[in-house]
Amino acid sequence: MIATHLPVLLILAPLLGAILAALSRNGVAAWLIGLVASALTAAVAFALLWRVQAEGVISYRIGGWAPELGIEYRVDAVNAFIVVLVGIVAVLTMIFARRSVLAEIIPERVASFYTMMLLCIAGLLGIAVTGDAFNAFVFLEISSLSTYTLIALGRDRRALVAAYQYLIVGTIGATFYVIGVGLIYLVTGTLNLGLIVERLASLQSSRGLIVAEAFIVIGIGLKLALFPLHAWLPNAYAYAPSSAAVLLASTATKVAIYLLARFLFTVFGGHIDVGSIAFGSLLIGLSLAAMFLASAAAVVQNDIKRLLAFSSVGQIGYITLGLALANPTGITGGLLHLFNHALMKGAAFMAMGAIVLRTGTAKLDELAGIGRVMPWTAAALTIAGLGLIGVPGTSGFVSKYYLILGALEAGHGWLAILIVASSFIAVLYVGRIVEVVWFREPAAAAREASEAPLEMLLPMWGLAGVTIWFGVHAEWPAGLASAAADTLLRMVP
């Protein structure tokens, strides 16, 4: 009974949690509700994954309506993968958030913070599982609006400006997306992704489709911070409350990338060749620009959260590069990197959250020698950093290895070199952190600090641990990513 309703349960759990949290008006209760709801979500996500692996694609019709009329939730290897990722991060973030939120959010707003968190999670999961283009827009808006609020809840006044900018940019993106979806509806007369695919097959002219695709890709591009549409992201992540930054960095852009991949390969894949030289090289070019320029910008940042945010833009470049390669290995690499990057960036932002909690600052020059007093936190940050570089033994290496392999398979030897060359920039910014954190005499802020509380260390080390674990035993995530890639390329039914 429950098993058949899993897809909708996935959305309902956080959604209901959000309502309850909003009603509770009590910080502690709201946190508990959030924790339970996200734990439930994660459990459902894993159950979904298990079912997909066991039985193949799951189609769930809301209210039993046919896809032509109603909304279909459709879970396959691709979004099961994403859903699991969001589920894991959601739970860990909730565990982590309590202390951080107490310190960063004024007490009256704590409950609404958790409400927004849960809403955001619900929205992201919705985007992931829905098989309906317009429904995706709705969920996109839910997650975006809650995100704006989350960012604005930050104490720093710059958070407001950042949230406002994100609001505008996000709205432009959503608008672009909805325009694209509208165009598709005009052409095909349906919003269901599966039906769109079927009906596109009989389409004569693809002119309208091209414009639709353009709007959709650029619209999602804005959400996923595709270079050069990324400028909203660094400030948003840097000034958002620490736990919000963890959630956003690990999931928000990732889900947007999923949506992009879904449209590119599943919807348009059969008609507009993604691997075509023109389009492929545009996406490759933008990805490379992100990998180099955003990483370079990260090198000179003094605020570590901002540094990590720029790093995110750069790492997204790797993911989109993997997609742009449009071969199984490349896409596997891209999706795997999506997964790995979410985990390690989550660990990094958690570590920064802990450091901010203890020292009140995220400025590199004020954090000299922090490794002496917060060794576990600093170690987690270091491991995440090594993962960002792609040092072997960390999960970052495995995904980059697949990317290089994909580039070589595509016959782009130079691209392989550029991938590793850009990783070298990561050495620079991670090296800066490591050097200051471990090998400098402790600064004032560091001398007064102490190690982060256990409830923050645990989720942080959970993520740092899997960064190492998946670096040594990457078969599970690599298998998931590979299955997802095959699904995207329709190599499996």
Add this chain to the structure above:
Amino acid sequence: MNFLSDPTLLALALALPAGATLAIAMLGRWPNLREAATLLAALLLFGVVMTLLAHVLAGARPELHLASVAPGLTLALKIDPLGMLFAAVAATLWIVNSLYSIGYMRGNDEPRQTMFYACFAIAISATMGLAFSSNLFTLFVFYEVLSLSTYPLVTHKQSPAAMRAGRVYLLTLIGASMVLLLPAIVWTGLVAGTLDFRTGGILAGKLGDDALALLFALFVFGTAKAAVMPLHRWLPAAMVAPTPVSALLHAVAVVKAGVFTILKVSVSVFGIETLQTSGASQWLVYVAGFTIVAASIIALRADDLKRRLAYSTIGQLSYIVLAAALASPVAVIGAGLHIAAHAVSKITLFFAAGSVYTAEHVTRVSQMDGIGRRMPWTMGAFAIGALSMIGLPPTAGFLGKWFILDAATGATDWFAVGVILVSTVLNAAYFLPILTRAFLRPANGPRQEAPLAMVIALTVTAAGTIGLFLFPGVPFRLASMIMGG
């Protein structure tokens, strides 16, 4: 009788130093216990490695599967003669180096000693992993771990100069390995369909001659630890580190890891025959030759003792690279022997340099007047090390040079022969003046040796330098077995 199986021993070889790291970290508050832990681990490791050595000489090739990272990427160990040679050298020298470190670190009141010993142990563990790796991926992993674990050692003094040197060190090593070595490995995997080492190579017939040469270049320059010019600058820069670290870098682990990698790749990825027939390594003869001569000329003019030794190392490493480039069975034997010979001689030289520094705070050649009269044991050992660097019998340095020269004349590569001729004279020209200064100038003080632990260590390695010449049996057998796998 043999209750420890080979795979267990193999795992122990990595686990012992790694475990020592933990023990050292926990015993940080009790220096005596901490040092005891280091020495104990070193002795145990020596026992394990020697047992393995006996088995390998008897024909065993122990294997151990650690983890499957992803399809095509496995972490696995397998002992072959070349790796055994390298591991035996490193394990043996770890004991002496530990002994020496104790004398040095205490004699100079160095700070952060716990960190020092801990990182040292990780580096040894990584070296074992590197030596025993059974595929390119495993080798790469341990190569990087070695780079990272030695970074805190290079920056040990934490002065601005040390931090700068550390940056150069890490950026060069990691940078080259990522930008060049990693693509080379991936390319190899793609072309050969496997990353496993196989004597005779896995690339035969898989690539054209030009592509082979390019791939070989990626491997050689990607392995910046081998310090082939122009990727050599990190080595003299890293001289800011305490002397036991320099000894580790130059003799035991880091640079040897570099030349070991190049040699291993030549033998077990390309295959000597493939290199020979395709001529893919011919260009390297010239690059290595240039490095040898240029490094020697720079060393000639360096007044700072450790800098001179550093450039000497660069030159000596390129002998091994030259051997790999000559790509013949004899050359491989020479390279293998030279790894062992250079290790024991160069560590002697660095020990002596550190001993002179500890006793007299002398760092420059021009300050060494009469120091041989004041520290006869130290400088006597230095003299033996220097003879070995020149390659004169009866010192170990002769062994490697002999076979490499054999390979060069055998291939009638007169350029390589000329390089060896010139560099031998240059080596003499920059080492002998140190000796004349130390022994022939009048001493300006009473006799005063370095702490006993240091003197013992450097005497042992100096004796080893001569002993290796007189009894080269075991390393020679190992080196001869390299081509057989």
Add this chain to the structure above:
Amino acid sequence: MTETFGPLSPAVILIVAGLLLPLLKGGLRNGLFLAAPVAALALVWALPLGPGIAIDWLGMQLVPLAPDRMARIFGTAFGIAAVTGALYGISQSSGLEKATALIYAGAAQGIAFAGDLVTLFVFWEILAIGSTLVIWSNGNARAGLRYALIHVLGGVLLLAGISAEIAGAGGVAMHPMRADSIGRWLMLSGILLNAGAFPLSAWVADAYPKASWSGAVFLSAFTTKAAVLVLIRLFPGEPALLWIGLAMAVYGLIYALLENDIRKLLSYSIVGQVGFMVVAVGVGTPLALAAAALHALAHILYKSLLMMAAGSILRATGETRLSALGGLARSMPFTAVAMLIGGLSLAALPLTAGFVSKSAILAALAEDQARFYWFALSAVSAGSFLYIGLKLPWFALFGAPRATVALEPATSMKAAMGLLCVLILGPGCFPGWLMELAPEIAGVPILTIDHILFQILMLIAASCIFVGAWPLLQPKAGFTLDVDWLWRELPRLVVPRWRSNLDKLRLSLSAVGEGLSQGWSAFREETLRRLTLAGNWPTGQIAFWATALLAIYVLIAAL
């Protein structure tokens, strides 16, 4: 048979003794210093001739001890030199010199008995190390360094040649060959460098006089003669050796004639005399090779004696320049007699060992009908008498005393010199002894009237020239430029100029670099500024990019 001696070889005895020597003190040290060479010499004769014993080293079959007749001749010569040298130098205070002299002598014995190329090379290098240390123990760093570098070069040339030989022929055995490939030329040049062959001869006169009064005795005996032995073993009959040897003989003669310093003169003379041996090796007949070996033996005897005399003079007066000496015949009669006997033996006066060996060499040339070389060497031989039998005694021993004798030669020194005098005159009077060593020379007429008369006429003729051309032969302070100008003076002239040009270049480069670095730092600052502010784009800019990308996308897709 050799197995009974196990690893014991004259070389090992001497080298081990040399290594032990620094650990001993006083009488014990002197005792070992003297006993070891005696034991080694005894062993040279105790070793039965045979193929020797083979050991496996680095996969090669080495024969570190291969006693044959040639080895015995040279072993005897080196042994006598070591015994008398040790006796002579026993009052030397430098313990280092004693220790290294033994190692040096041991290495020479090692070369004499080496049965393969690798053993040869190993002892070759120990020889170089030992001799360098002997020079260094007198405190002259620079000359020792030059000596060491030259010999490192020679050693590695030999090594390259040997490895080429092994790569080519596949064996480490010593066998006669011709210099017919690059590898063999490398080997030959390495050996010739040690033999002091022109143009790599300058080191002899540069290094030997820098040793102590006793050290020079050892030096004069081993290195060059060991090289002659190796030539005999490897390159008998090599035609190139004929003219190389002649060049050495002429070079030695002319430079010795011009030299003012006794020990330098003797050093040049070594080159000249080794030239005789090299020519004989170039002839390559059994007689010629035996003659070369005997000449090496004789030469070691009389040159040791001459070096001892020179050492005594140095030790007594602190002076070795002829222009600053004189009248020593009266103040140091024993030394004077020793010097005369040594000199006359070199000049091949009948009844000395030198007469026997030089006669054998000329006889070998005659037998081979090497007319040109016979006449040339005869002429050089007459010339040699000018400096060794006339100039040297005339200016050092006779005339007005110019230096005070502060120190009489010690009894041990006199004993050593006396012993050598006996060893020179004995075989000179009874050449049969030498014929037993080397039966090949049995047919050579030595003590026949016409031959004696021939030699005496030569010597008197040379004396006439000496007296007649006396003003031209006046010793003058100074030095004669030699090939070593190339590595001693030329760099001094060239390097500063080179450096100044380099500095100029560096200056202009640094000006360019300055400009570049200014440009770079401006660029860097601008980039840094941009990168730091990278995230702070106005919203409009993002919107602009979104639109622009949209347009590009559509454009690309439509095309």
Add this chain to the structure above:
Amino acid sequence: MTATRLKILLALVALLALLVVADSFVTHHASFGIDGTPGFAAWFGLLGAAAAVVIAYGWGRLMRRPGERVDD
């Protein structure tokens, strides 16, 4: 030329002449012919020694330098 030296020279020449005479009475074992003629050693010795002195003198004029080597 001092008187002593002149006397010595004359004595030597006389001795040489005497021995050349003696030389013509012994049997020679010539190898090349000319070396067996009586008095050959005398004139060849004179020529050889003279040549050595002349060459050495000339070479000394060219290559002999006063003083000491700078780097000794």
